Amino acid sequence: MTTENSSNENSAENQEGAEMTTETASSSLANISQAHNLGKRAPGTHVMGSGLEARGVHAWFGKHHALSNVSLDFSAGTVTALIGPSGCGKSTFIRTLNRMHEFIPSAAMAGEVLLDGKDVYAAGTDVTKIRLQIGMVFQKPNPFPSMTIGENVLSGLKLAQLKVDNKDDLLEECLVRAGLWKEVKDRLGAHAGGLSGGQQQRLCIARSLAVKPKVLLMDEPCSALDPGSTLRIEDTINELASSMTIIIVTHNMQQAARVSDYTAFFLSEGGPGQMIEVAPTNEIFSRPRDKRTENYVSGRFG
Amino acid sequence: MTTTANVIEVKPRKPWKATPTDRATTAFVLLMGLVIAAAAVKFTGLSGKLGFVFAFVIAATALEVFFSIRKYGRKALGDSIATSLIYVGATATFLPVASILLITLKNGVKGLRWNLFTTDMFNASFLDPIGNGGLLHALIGTLLLIVIAMILSVPMGIMTALYLTEIRGKGSNLIQFVVQAMSGVPSVVAGLFIFTSVILITPLKTSAAAGALALTILMIPTVTRTSQEVLLLVPGDLREAGLAMGATQWKTVATIVVPAARNGLITATILGVARIAGETAPLIFTIGGADKLNLNPFKDYQSALPFYVWKGLTLGTPESIQRSWSAILILLILVLALFTTARTLGGRRMK
Numbered sequence: 001m002t003t004e005n006s007s008n009e010n011s012a013e014n015q016e017g018a019e020m021t022t023e024t025a026s027s028s029l030a031n032i033s034q035a036h037n038l039g040k041r042a043p044g045t046h047v048m049g050s051g052l053e054a055r056g057v058h059a060w061f062g063k064h065h066a067l068s069n070v071s072l073d074f075s076a077g078t079v080t081a082l083i084g085p086s087g088c089g090k091s092t093f094i095r096t097l098n099r100m101h102e103f104i105p106s107a108a109m110a111g112e113v114l115l116d117g118k119d120v121y122a123a124g125t126d127v128t129k130i131r132l133q134i135g136m137v138f139q140k141p142n143p144f145p146s147m148t149i150g151e152n153v154l155s156g157l158k159l160a161q162l163k164v165d166n167k168d169d170l171l172e173e174c175l176v177r178a179g180l181w182k183e184v185k186d187r188l189g190a191h192a193g194g195l196s197g198g199q200q201q202r203l204c205i206a207r208s209l210a211v212k213p214k215v216l217l218m219d220e221p222c223s224a225l226d227p228g229s230t231l232r233i234e235d236t237i238n239e240l241a242s243s244m245t246i247i248i249v250t251h252n253m254q255q256a257a258r259v260s261d262y263t264a265f266f267l268s269e270g271g272p273g274q275m276i277e278v279a280p281t282n283e284i285f286s287r288p289r290d291k292r293t294e295n296y297v298s299g300r301f302g
Numbered sequence: 303m304t305t306t307a308n309v310i311e312v313k314p315r316k317p318w319k320a321t322p323t324d325r326a327t328t329a330f331v332l333l334m335g336l337v338i339a340a341a342a343v344k345f346t347g348l349s350g351k352l353g354f355v356f357a358f359v360i361a362a363t364a365l366e367v368f369f370s371i372r373k374y375g376r377k378a379l380g381d382s383i384a385t386s387l388i389y390v391g392a393t394a395t396f397l398p399v400a401s402i403l404l405i406t407l408k409n410g411v412k413g414l415r416w417n418l419f420t421t422d423m424f425n426a427s428f429l430d431p432i433g434n435g436g437l438l439h440a441l442i443g444t445l446l447l448i449v450i451a452m453i454l455s456v457p458m459g460i461m462t463a464l465y466l467t468e469i470r471g472k473g474s475n476l477i478q479f480v481v482q483a484m485s486g487v488p489s490v491v492a493g494l495f496i497f498t499s500v501i502l503i504t505p506l507k508t509s510a511a512a513g514a515l516a517l518t519i520l521m522i523p524t525v526t527r528t529s530q531e532v533l534l535l536v537p538g539d540l541r542e543a544g545l546a547m548g549a550t551q552w553k554t555v556a557t558i559v560v561p562a563a564r565n566g567l568i569t570a571t572i573l574g575v576a577r578i579a580g581e582t583a584p585l586i587f588t589i590g591g592a593d594k595l596n597l598n599p600f601k602d603y604q605s606a607l608p609f610y611v612w613k614g615l616t617l618g619t620p621e622s623i624q625r626s627w628s629a630i631l632i633l634l635i636l637v638l639a640l641f642t643t644a645r646t647l648g649g650r651r652m653k
Contacts, residue, residue, distance in 0.1 A: 124323075
C-alpha cells in the first residue's frame with residue numbers, strides 16, 4: 001500500500017516535469033511514514049510494553065569519547081528509529097540501553113537509563129534481569145548452531161532459567177509473531193543453519209520474543225538481508241509494536257519511515273557522536289528543524 | 303557544539319564494577335572462610351594444610367552462595383558455585399607454577415656470580431666453590447642449539463602447516479597423521495634416532511648441530527600443529543579477496559594469509575622453543591657434554607644449560623647443586639628474554 005502511494009506520487013511529479021529534487025525525495029519519505037502511521041498506530045494509543053528513558057548518556061571506549069549526552073524518551077509501545085551515518089554512536093547507544101556496552105574491557109559510561117522509572121545502572125541491579133526485559137536482535141543473524149529451530153526459539157527459557165506451562169504453544173506463538181511459523185512448522189527439529197539469512201533473522205526475533213521482553217533493541221536487523229526478507233521483518237516489527245517498545249538502528253531511511261513512530265538523528269562531527277534531533281518520523285522527513293538533519297535525510301551527505 | 307562544554311564536566315563511570323559493598327562482601331566471605339577453616343582444623347577430624355584448604359574452599363563457596371542468593375535469588379546458585387570452582391581451579395593451576403618460579407628464584411639468586419657468565423668449567427670442578435668456573439659454555443651451547451633448531455624447524459613447521467591448510471594436497475591425511483604421531487615421540491627416542499642415523503654413519507659427529515637435529519624432531523610437530531590452528535583462523539574471505547585481485551596462490555598466502563596470522567605464527571615459534579629449551583634427554587647422546595666453551599656448532603662436544611643442571615644434580619654436593627639452581631634460573635631468564643624479544647619484534651609492525 002504505502003510504497004504504491006509514494007511511487008505514484010513520484011511519477012506524477014515527474015510527469016509534470018518537476019525534477020526529482022531532494023525536497024521531493026524527502027517529502028515522499030514523509031508521505032510513506034504518514035500513510036503508515038495513520039493506518040497502523042495513531043500517536044497516543046500505545047499502552048503495552050515499558051517505557052525506556054535515556055538521560056544524559058555518554059559512552060567511552062578507553063579515552064575515546066564515543067557518545068555524548070544523549071537524552072531520549074522511548075514511550076511504551078512506540079517504535080523509534082535511530083538513523084545517522086556510520087560511526088555516529090547509534091549502536092553504542094543501544095548497547096548502553098541493555099548494558100551490553102560494558103563487555104568491552106575499557107568501556108565507561110555516564111548518565112542514566114531508566115526502565116519503567118528505575119535506573120538499570122543503579123547499584124545492586126541484577127544485570128541478567130535487565131537484559132531479560134530488554135531483548136536484542138543483532139546485525140548478523142546469530143541462531144545457536146548446535147540447536148534445532150525449535151530449541152533456538154525456546155533457548156531463552158533455558159538460558160534465563162524460566163518455567164513455562166506449555167512450551168509448544170509458546171513456540172508456535174513466537175514463530176507466528178516473528179512471521180516464520182508457516183515456513184518452518186514442519187521442520188522444527190531441523191538445524192537452524194539450513195535456513196536462509198532472512199529466515200535466520202526472523203528466528204532470532206522469535207527467540208528474543210520467547211522470554212517476553214518489554215523492550216526490543218534491533219541493531220540494523222536487515223542490513224544483511226534481501227528486500228523480500230527485509231519487508232517480512234518490517235511487517236514483524238509492525239506486528240510487535242502493539243505489545244512492546246522497539247528501538248531500531250537502521251541505515252535505510254525508507255525503512256525508518258516505514259516502521260517507526262519517532263526518529264532520532266545521530267551525528268558525529270569529528271568529536272563524540274551526538275543526538276541532533278528527535279521528532280515524530282513524518283516531521284523528521286518533512287520538516288526537520290536542524291539543517292544537518294535535513295542534509296542527511298535529503299541525501300546530501302552520509 | 304554547545305554540548306562540548308558539558309562533556310568535559312561529565313565523568314566516565316563504570317557502574318558495572320564491584321561496589322564497595324560487593325568488595326566488603328567478598329572480603330567478608332574470604333575472611334569467614336579462613337576462620338571457619340581454622341576452626342574446622344582445630345575442632346574436627348580435618349587436619350594439615352590440605353584439610354585447611356579443603357575446609358576453606360567449602361566454607362567460602364557456601365558463604366558466597368548464601369550472599370548471592372540473598373542478592374539475586376535462586377537463579378544465582380549455579381553461577382556462584384561455578385565461580386567458586388573456577389577460582390579454585392585457577393588457583394590450583396597458578397600455585398604450582400608460582401612456587402616453582404619462586405623457589406628457583408630464591409635458590410638460584412644465591413649462586414649468581416659474575417664469573418658464571420664469563421668462564422667455563424675447563425679449569426674448575428663442579429665440586430669447587432661457586433666462585434670458580436662458570437656456565438658460559440652451557441649458555442652459548444643452549445643458544446646455539448635453540449638457534450639451529452629454530453632455523454631448521456620453524457620454516458619446516460610453517461611450510462607443513464601451509465601444505466595442510468592452503469594446498470590440502472593428497473598427502474594431507476598422511477602428513478597430519480605423522481605430525482600427530484611425532485608429537486608423541488618420547489624425547490629420548492629423538493636423541494637415540496639422531497645418534498644411530500646421523501652420528502654413527504655420517505660425517506656429522508657429536509656436536510651442537512647433532513643435538514639441534516634431535517631437538518628439531520621434537521619442535522616440528524609443535525610448530526606445525528600450532529601454525530595450522532592459527533592459519534585455519536584466517537577467514538576464507540581474505541584468501542578469496544586476494545585471489546579475486548588476480549594474485550597467484552603463493553602471492554595470496556605470502557602477502558595476505560601469513561601476515562594475517564603473523565602473531566599466531568610467532569606464538570607457534572615460541573611454543574616450539576619452549577618445548578625444547580629445557581630438554582635434556584635427547585642431548586645426552588648427541589652433544590656429549592663439554593666443560594669447555596665451544597663456538598663451533600658443527601664440531602666437538604658441546605654443553606647446554608639443562609645438561610649442566612643435570613650434571614650438577616647427579617653429583618649431589620652442595621656446591622654442584624647450587625650451580626644447578628643458578629643454571630635453572632639463568633635458563634628461565636634466557637627463555638623469558640627470547641619470548642619477550644619475539645613478542646616485541648612481532649608486535650612492532652602491527653600498529
